[in-house]
Amino acid sequence: MTTSLSWPHLPKVFQDRTEAGQLLGAVLAARGPWPSAVVLALPRGGVPVAAEVAQALQAPLDVVLVRKLGLPTAPEVAMGALASGGVKWLNEALMARLSVSVGALAQVQAREAQELARREALYRAGRSPLNLTGHTALLVDDGLATGATMRAAVQAGRFLGAERIVVAVPVAPPETCADLRAEADEVVCLHTPPHFQAVGQFYGDFTQTTDDEVLALLAGP
Numbered sequence: 001m002t003t004s005l006s007w008p009h010l011p012k013v014f015q016d017r018t019e020a021g022q023l024l025g026a027v028l029a030a031r032g033p034w035p036s037a038v039v040l041a042l043p044r045g046g047v048p049v050a051a052e053v054a055q056a057l058q059a060p061l062d063v064v065l066v067r068k069l070g071l072p073t074a075p076e077v078a079m080g081a082l083a084s085g086g087v088k089w090l091n092e093a094l095m096a097r098l099s100v101s102v103g104a105l106a107q108v109q110a111r112e113a114q115e116l117a118r119r120e121a122l123y124r125a126g127r128s129p130l131n132l133t134g135h136t137a138l139l140v141d142d143g144l145a146t147g148a149t150m151r152a153a154v155q156a157g158r159f160l161g162a163e164r165i166v167v168a169v170p171v172a173p174p175e176t177c178a179d180l181r182a183e184a185d186e187v188v189c190l191h192t193p194p195h196f197q198a199v200g201q202f203y204g205d206f207t208q209t210t211d212d213e214v215l216a217l218l219a220g221p
Contacts (some may be wrong), residue, residue, distance in 0.1 A: 008061045016205040017045065017142050020051025020170035024140070024190060028168060029056045036163070037136045040064040040152055041121060044209040046141035049170065051217045053140050061218065062130060063138065064156050065120050066149040067112040072104045078148030079085055082109065082116055083156035084130070091148065123214060133161035139184070143199030144172035147180055154183045 014020040028034070029091055037059045041050030045061065054061035069080040069090070071188065079100060080090035088109075095105070137157040144150055149169055157165045168188045173196035180187050200206040 012202070014170060014203050015205070016203060016207075017048035017209070018052060020142065020190075020203070021049035021140075022056070024049060024168055024170055026186075027190065028053060028138070028161070028188065034059055034136060034138070036134060038062060038130075038132060039138045039140060040130075040153070040157070041190025042066050042139065042141040042149060043123060044211070044214050045143075047217050048209060049142050049212045050138075050140035053138065053168065057138075059138070061220070063123050063214075063218065064130070064137075064153050064160075065116055065123070066153050066156070067116045068149050069108050069112055071098065072100065072108060073098075078146045078216075079105070079108075081152035082112055083149075083152035084120065084158045085156050086114075087152055087156045087159055089148065089152040089155060091146075095129040096192045115195070118160060119211075123218065125215075130160050132157060132163075134163055135161075136164040136166060137162035138163065139167050140168050143202065144176050144189075145182075145199055146168050147172070147176040150180060151183055154180070168206050171199060172196075 010023060034057045037057060039050050039054040039059050039061050041047040041063050043063050051061055065084045067082045068078045071077045071079050079095050082088050139153050139157060140152060154165055165184045166186045167184045171191040172189050174192040177187050177189050177192055
């Protein structure tokens with residue numbers, strides 16, 4: 001099920017990730033209690049949003065590590081993604097259409113796997129790997145474009161034993177939300193604008209989130 005909430009009183013451009021998270025948290029909280037929910041942020045930009053959601057729902061906050069696999073010739077375009085637990089998602093149709101070689105994929109994958117391992121060690125800081133058995137996993141990012149990283153996160157959530165997976169984001173194109181319906185149990189999105197170019201166009205402040213900011217938010221108040 002997809003819940004798209006392009007309500008008139010919601011801003012069309014969020015001030016920053018904090019405001020986006022507060023609004024997303026309010027919408028989710030209004031839907032009732034979430035007793036078994038774990039809020040999982042996609043670092044780094046998803047963490048400030050997820051921190052506000054976790055506070056609104058009085059739910060624990062953690063991260064699910066995901067790295068986009070960008071096309072060798074256009075790194076901003078995802079041909080797939082890696083996630084915690086050895087999960088890999090590939091857009092095989094896109095790779096075939098653009099004749100991405102096995103060697104080129106392996107090169108990108110090796111680089112992103114190294115960064116994934118670095119972030120896993122840094123953000124988990126010795127904490128046990130996630131075990132989502134019996135929990136609802138609320139997967140939160142600051143927005144979606146192609147949805148490649150979120151698809152990998154959904155697969156990671158399934159691998160980690162989540163009973164139910166809900167994707168919750170402030171903004172995404174309608175076709176991406178529609179595609180994710182086949183992956184997640186529910187998709188909640190505040191805005192699904194038809195003329196979508198990039199997530200950043202819907203934020204007044206879209207400054208890159210740093211590792212230090214992520215660690216501070218995960219440490220809590």
